[in-house]
Structure formats: structure tokens, C-alpha cells
Amino acid sequence: MIKQYLLSPGPTAVPERVLLRMAQPMIHHRTPQFSAIFAETKQMLEEVFQTKNDALMLASSGSGAMEASVVNLCSPGDTIIYVNGGKFGERWGKIAAKHGVRAVEIKVEWGSAVSVDAVAAALADHPEAKGVFVQASETSTTTEHPIREIAALTAKMDGCVTVVDAITALGVIDMPMDDWGLDVVISGSQKAFMLPPGLAMIACSEKYWKLAESASCSTFYFDLATERKSQMKGKDTTAWTPAASLIIGLNEVLKMMREEGMAALYARHALLAKATRAGLTALGMKLVSSAPATSATGAFVPEGVDGAAFVKYLRDTMGVTFAGGQDHLKGKIVRVAHLGYYDLFDIITAISAIEIALDRFGAEVTMGAGVAAAQRVLADRFDKV
Amino acid sequence: MIKQYLLSPGPTAVPERVLLRMAQPMIHHRTPQFSAIFAETKQMLEEVFQTKNDALMLASSGSGAMEASVVNLCSPGDTIIYVNGGKFGERWGKIAAKHGVRAVEIKVEWGSAVSVDAVAAALADHPEAKGVFVQASETSTTTEHPIREIAALTAKMDGCVTVVDAITALGVIDMPMDDWGLDVVISGSQKAFMLPPGLAMIACSEKYWKLAESASCSTFYFDLATERKSQMKGKDTTAWTPAASLIIGLNEVLKMMREEGMAALYARHALLAKATRAGLTALGMKLVSSAPATSATGAFVPEGVDGAAFVKYLRDTMGVTFAGGQDHLKGKIVRVAHLGYYDLFDIITAISAIEIALDRFGAEVTMGAGVAAAQRVLADRFDKV
Numbered sequence: 020m021i022k023q024y025l026l027s028p029g030p031t032a033v034p035e036r037v038l039l040r041m042a043q044p045m046i047h048h049r050t051p052q053f054s055a056i057f058a059e060t061k062q063m064l065e066e067v068f069q070t071k072n073d074a075l076m077l078a079s080s081g082s083g084a085m086e087a088s089v090v091n092l093c094s095p096g097d098t099i100i101y102v103n104g105g106k107f108g109e110r111w112g113k114i115a116a117k118h119g120v121r122a123v124e125i126k127v128e129w130g131s132a133v134s135v136d137a138v139a140a141a142l143a144d145h146p147e148a149k150g151v152f153v154q155a156s157e158t159s160t161t162t163e164h165p166i167r168e169i170a171a172l173t174a175k176m177d178g179c180v181t182v183v184d185a186i187t188a189l190g191v192i193d194m195p196m197d198d199w200g201l202d203v204v205i206s207g208s209q210k211a212f213m214l215p216p217g218l219a220m221i222a223c224s225e226k227y228w229k230l231a232e233s234a235s236c237s238t239f240y241f242d243l244a245t246e247r248k249s250q251m252k253g254k255d256t257t258a259w260t261p262a263a264s265l266i267i268g269l270n271e272v273l274k275m276m277r278e279e280g281m282a283a284l285y286a287r288h289a290l291l292a293k294a295t296r297a298g299l300t301a302l303g304m305k306l307v308s309s310a311p312a313t314s315a316t317g318a319f320v321p322e323g324v325d326g327a328a329f330v331k332y333l334r335d336t337m338g339v340t341f342a343g344g345q346d347h348l349k350g351k352i353v354r355v356a357h358l359g360y361y362d363l364f365d366i367i368t369a370i371s372a373i374e375i376a377l378d379r380f381g382a383e384v385t386m387g388a389g390v391a392a393a394q395r396v397l398a399d400r401f402d403k404v
Numbered sequence: 405m406i407k408q409y410l411l412s413p414g415p416t417a418v419p420e421r422v423l424l425r426m427a428q429p430m431i432h433h434r435t436p437q438f439s440a441i442f443a444e445t446k447q448m449l450e451e452v453f454q455t456k457n458d459a460l461m462l463a464s465s466g467s468g469a470m471e472a473s474v475v476n477l478c479s480p481g482d483t484i485i486y487v488n489g490g491k492f493g494e495r496w497g498k499i500a501a502k503h504g505v506r507a508v509e510i511k512v513e514w515g516s517a518v519s520v521d522a523v524a525a526a527l528a529d530h531p532e533a534k535g536v537f538v539q540a541s542e543t544s545t546t547t548e549h550p551i552r553e554i555a556a557l558t559a560k561m562d563g564c565v566t567v568v569d570a571i572t573a574l575g576v577i578d579m580p581m582d583d584w585g586l587d588v589v590i591s592g593s594q595k596a597f598m599l600p601p602g603l604a605m606i607a608c609s610e611k612y613w614k615l616a617e618s619a620s621c622s623t624f625y626f627d628l629a630t631e632r633k634s635q636m637k638g639k640d641t642t643a644w645t646p647a648a649s650l651i652i653g654l655n656e657v658l659k660m661m662r663e664e665g666m667a668a669l670y671a672r673h674a675l676l677a678k679a680t681r682a683g684l685t686a687l688g689m690k691l692v693s694s695a696p697a698t699s700a701t702g703a704f705v706p707e708g709v710d711g712a713a714f715v716k717y718l719r720d721t722m723g724v725t726f727a728g729g730q731d732h733l734k735g736k737i738v739r740v741a742h743l744g745y746y747d748l749f750d751i752i753t754a755i756s757a758i759e760i761a762l763d764r765f766g767a768e769v770t771m772g773a774g775v776a777a778a779q780r781v782l783a784d785r786f787d788k789v
Binding site: 023025027029030031032033038039041042043044045046047048049050078079080081082083086090095113114117118119207209215216217218236237238239240241242259260261262263264265334340342 | 408410412414415416417418423424426427428429430431432433434435463464465466467468471475480498499502503504592594600601602603621622623624625626627644645646647648649650719725727
């Protein structure tokens, strides 16, 4: 037996009580029983979004909600601005292209956060832009972008909104949608929400809904106005058949989040991220990001080590699943997740596994150095006796 | 305690072994482990579709796959023909309208099957039509349409295909996709596939793929050519994050179907449908459909009984969930499902519950008459000793 550990930035581990809740007998989704669960779930979800807007649930992956955010805002020929600093940023451009929307790219070096000045300059060059599309946390490079500052720029414009892919940020960092003036926040089930994939969430501001009225891009399944009418308080249902078992699982997840308390949850994530950075750095590994995310940490494997073989070895021989790199980072990095159902000793497991694997790959490593560095950070969790 | 029975035509009951399979710890979907499950599942799924084409899996409800079948075939301004004999038939027209596709409606009285002549006439009037869109089983009226005969009409045309929504037909009736020349077959997880909702399946013929090359309707998430490239044999993955737990559940479901054998599965469904019709008819209830489906049976409640209250009473007081009627059938009918994880005594439960409820609602009913009629049919399942 090789015990298995899932430490990738999505899917993340699903808590046992959530797995068991979802394993209960199926109920019909067009019943008061389901509507009661739906309404309660939606309300708790809106607390995590920190919004008075509707947090809508879609039966799709996060990419579906990303497309929804574009097509419900734009008409063919419209202009949007997007931050491309990784695989997910790049996707905005691909979605826009499919719908005949002109996408102005702000190219950012992988591992760097976008500069707010670059966004301001793009907005000055393109006052016609309907929105700035950006990741709160770009998972491919484990980098956080300054979404609050970007939202402050579009807040001054009548016809332009800030759309945030927070798929690996919501429920990880404190990002109050309404306070920060984020117009759209998107998330997905298989990240901080600790569920299997297949459920996306999206909340939109009144400013967005207003602009959406004149949008003419074509969609049937992702028509958010139709979903909003169905999902609003008192209706408590969905336009199309919902991913019911995931919504029931989400109900359980949100209760767990409430029990922990959001402040404690954000502090836990921040501590785990800090400890991971300390551990990997102590092993001589260079971080991928200069604005490292709270959700996951990417680090370069040492020169001479084949990163793809390294990640495969960890998974197949040692039972520990991390993510590797994508595109030009393929074979060069390892990404350690710490969002969702993770705590201190998951980080110790992660760092220890990487230490052992580095040793097995013939890299120079002081056994225990990474774990010790992580421990020094994690010890802060407990008061001295 | 009121023991609960789910006898609605979607969601249907999920077998215990499938619930438990899905409750296993999460695995990553970009791994050889998941790809092996994916490849095996897809192959078994194609056996149920009875096709050499790729059966693609989408993280969406069936409505998403319906939209996919339209947008990947058509360009704005194209014409399609659709059969509207109920709520789901109507949906083709709504999807087409969203994408600027001209939809020629063949209106069919609710509860009737479309006449093949009417389809032939529409095709003669509209030789420019890219496709005929039809339900194999229209769930809202529990009616089967003659899909084989319709496919034979479009088979003679170079530029027109038959697109079949088989969401409540695939895995219920024997409908060999390739033998019958069906160009597109669509299904969903929460019907005969005995899973929670959130996974759609779609297979397309070479003729469809050829026509799809020139389609220019806009979609990103439902771009089937992109999905096909990812899901093809040897690639064994999905373009976007898959509904992984449902695919793992589907793997278990398809093994159950193999164990039963498809001939036995079709025979079981046919027998349950026949027994349900016999039971309801013996209670003096009139069937909704003159071409009744094998998936579910709709019947009118007696004059003077409020059908909505009747279905609610069965669910809330007696613990048995059926579906009621939609639109102008609202409050007039009850729909009993018999697709998926159902067997003899589920039908006895259904008929018995309706008998008792009829009695409680003051309708004239001979206690046991419906059950006896159903039993006479179901007894055929067992050889005489």
C-alpha cells in the first residue's frame, strides 16, 4: 500500500463529511426540499463572496463561468482588456476571439503580477473597453494580481467593469466583492470549496447587470439573466438542471467554513502559504512568483532535475500528487497546493516528500532543512505553553 | 419516519454501489489514473450508444449538450427543423433563436408522436435545413417519437442531419446510433445512467462533423471539435475540467449495465413500462400519450382531483416523489418513472401509492385493482414452476 495524498491546486481533497453528505440518496431538484437547501447554500455562499449580489451556481467547470462573464457583457465588435500572465489569463483572449470580441492583451511575464499602471494605460488607450478581465490568483504561475486596485480604476468609468476569475482565490484570501467594488467574481467547486469539479459560481454587480442589458453575444446555456431570475431569493431553483449533488456538498462545505470562521480560514491559508514558501526556499528552490499566491506555491526544481519526471515520481512512487508546470514552465517547476481541506501536517508532508524526492534524484539537499523551516513558521499557530 | 422513494423521470435513484464509488477520495483528473478510468468509461459508453463515433462527456446538464448540437452545426441565418411536442421539443426553438438560427417548427399535439410524413413535408419545404432536431422520448408528455424513420429521411440528403435528444431514451430502449443512422445522440447523467445531474454525453456522426466544419455560431465552452481532440482514444482527457466524480460514477454504472446485459436491460424497462400502463389504466386513469414512452408513463388524474395537490400529497405525506405536469398539463397529470435503477417492486410501490392516494382524495377506486393489473404483467418475468 502506498497511501495517497492529493496536494494539487484543484482538484483538492474533499473532506470525508462532504463525501458522505453527497453519498446520501438522491433527491429531486424541483422540490421544496431541494429549494430549501439551495436557498440556504446560496445565502452562505454570498457571505463568502461578501456580496449583496446574487451568487449564481452553474452546472459547468469554471471555464463555463468565464465564458458567461464575457458573453453576458459584450456584443460582437466590443473591446475588452485582459491580463495575460499565465494559462488562465490567456483564456480570456480565446473566449473573446470565439465571440468576435476584440481583446486587448496586457502581457505580463509569467510569475509577475500585473502593474496597476499598465492597466491604467490600457484603459486610457481604450476608453471604449467594456471590462478588464483578470485572475485574482493565476494558478499556472501561483501569482496574485492586484484586483482591488484594478477595480478602483474601472469604478471611475461608467461603461467599464472589473471581472475577476477568483477560482483559486475565493475562500482562500479575504477579497470582499462589494467593498472592493469587484463587478464580477467567478469561482469553482474543486478549489477552496473542497468539492469535486463540475460546479461554477458567479456573482455580478448592478453595474454589470446594467451593461449586460445591451449585450448581444449569443448564448443559451450561460444566459445569466435567465439564471438570475430562477435563482433569486424566493424562487430558489435553477434555469437548467442543477449539479444537485455538488450543491448539496457545497451546503456542507459552507457549514464547515462557518464553523471555522472566515477570519480563521484566511489566517490558516496565509500561514500554510508562508510555511510552504519557507520550506521550499530552505531547500534552495527558487519561487516561480514574485507576488506569490496564498492558494498554491510554485518553485523551480534544481538544475539537472527533470521536473516532469520529478512530479511523476512523487505521484507514482511516493503517492503524493502535486502539479507540474504548463507551457514554457513544463518540466521546470512543482506546484504545491494549500487551499481548502489542508492543515499543518499536509504542508509537512508536502515539504518532506519533496526533500526525499530531491535526495532520490541526486540533488544536493540537507535532509530536514525544508521541514524545519516550515515548522518554524507553522509553530506560530500555537501559543507557547 | 416516512421512507422516501424517488420515482421521477430524472433525477432517478442512484444505486448504493455508485454512491459509494463516488464517495471515494478525490483523484486528480490530469493523471494516468484518471485517464485510464476515462478511456474505459468512454469505451463502455460508446457500447451503450452503439456507435463507432466518439461519445463525448461534457460538464453540463443536458441542455448544454442540446445547445452544443445546434451551435456546432449551424451558422447564424441557417435553417433547422424541430419537432415541438412538449417542453423539451420547444427548447430547440429557444436555443436556435439565441443564435440567430431560423427554426422551422413542426407543432405536435402534446401526447402524440410526430408523423414521419410531417417531417418529410417540412424537409421538402425546407431543403436548405441543416438538421431535424427531435426527442427520442419527450419527457414532458412521456411520448416516443419515430427517430429511426426520421433519420432515414435525412440520410438521403447531403446537407441535413438528424439530431436526437435521447436524454430519457438512451439506456432505456434499444436505439443503435450507427445502424439507425442517427447523426447526433445526446444523453444526460441523471436518467437511465442512474447518476446525479451535471454530466451530459453527446456522440456525432462523420456526416455531422463534416457539416460542422463550416459552422460559425459562437461558443467557447461547448466547442465539440476541441472536446473531440482532447477526448479521443489515446488522449483520454477533456478540454475543460471534467465533472470527475460523475465520470467515475458513470464507470461504475456502465459496469452494472454490462453485468445485466443490454438485452436484459431493455427487456426490463419494457416490462416495467407495460406494467405501469396496465396498473394506471386499471385504475381508470387515461394515459397522456398515444405513443407511450418506455422511460416514464404519464396519466391524467381523475376529474375533480387537483393533480398538483395530488403529487404534493404523495411526496410530502406518503414519501413517494413522482413528477407532475408542465404548462397546460400542470395539475392534470402524474408521471411515473421507470428508467434506471428500478425493478418490479418499485412499480408495485408506485401503483400502490397512487391507489392509496386516489382513495384518500375521494376518487372512486377499487383497492388493489391497479396493483393486480401490474402484477399480472410483471409475473411474466418469472417462469412458471
